[in-house]
Amino acid sequence: MRRFGAILALAVAGLLPLVRYQSSHDAAARASSAVPAGTGAAPAPGKTAPPNPAGGDKTVDGSLVQTEFGPYQVRVVFTGTKITDVQLITEPSDRHSRRIASSAAPTLRQEALRAQNANLDTVSGATTTSNAYAQSLQAAIDSQGG
Template structure:
């Protein structure tokens, strides 16, 4: 009996912070990934920035040949058309038992060139499953992908959101 009172008091004192704890904004239980432009667009942007930085200044003398043909207007138009053909569609947010899942799909014509998870549960199985789900979607070019073991709820939500984005693009 002498030990029971201190054990009980210390147990309660240890549990009070657990009961009172509320997660902050950084720990809301969801991953949030900012949608970046596709890799092709980033490369083109970097090339354009490099070309702007290294463009020779006009000094009144004839330009020196560099060995590379300058971009013609037709090539520039094709690049602009390709960028215009890339469109991004967000799927609907799907509530699962683990949390909300939402994806964003980038299309070039009818081809899926990128898939980003905008919202996903913040758990280890989900963090491990997202790259696998993305890779499967890019390979299958559809929402008909395999479920990742250990992240079944996330996989189902991912597939539903992906299908909604594909349907929205048509």
């Protein structure tokens, strides 16, 4: 009876990764069908929204960067040529990657606002998130002409 319990536990442990497996194709399909967070429909990646008449701000979405863990995309607010806000609007759908992105995003935002460019220091433990964030940010800056 003892052997049966050990065999059952090993079988469950061996099958658990298969049950949790999520292919990058599945993640990309879910990300493309999801509406990014924010206000209503977002402009296409690299496209700019009309300036905010009250503050003269311009909102630009960076490119959607696909990684082995899923997609990342940032939305950048410019006042003139100055970056005044950066938000992570698309991130992978699995809990682990979302937790990493959620903890790294404030640091990356602060770094982007300080540097005013996409040459950001990598957040320890969030290398993929940091690199994708910087790549999407650079695409937004390039489309802004900055």
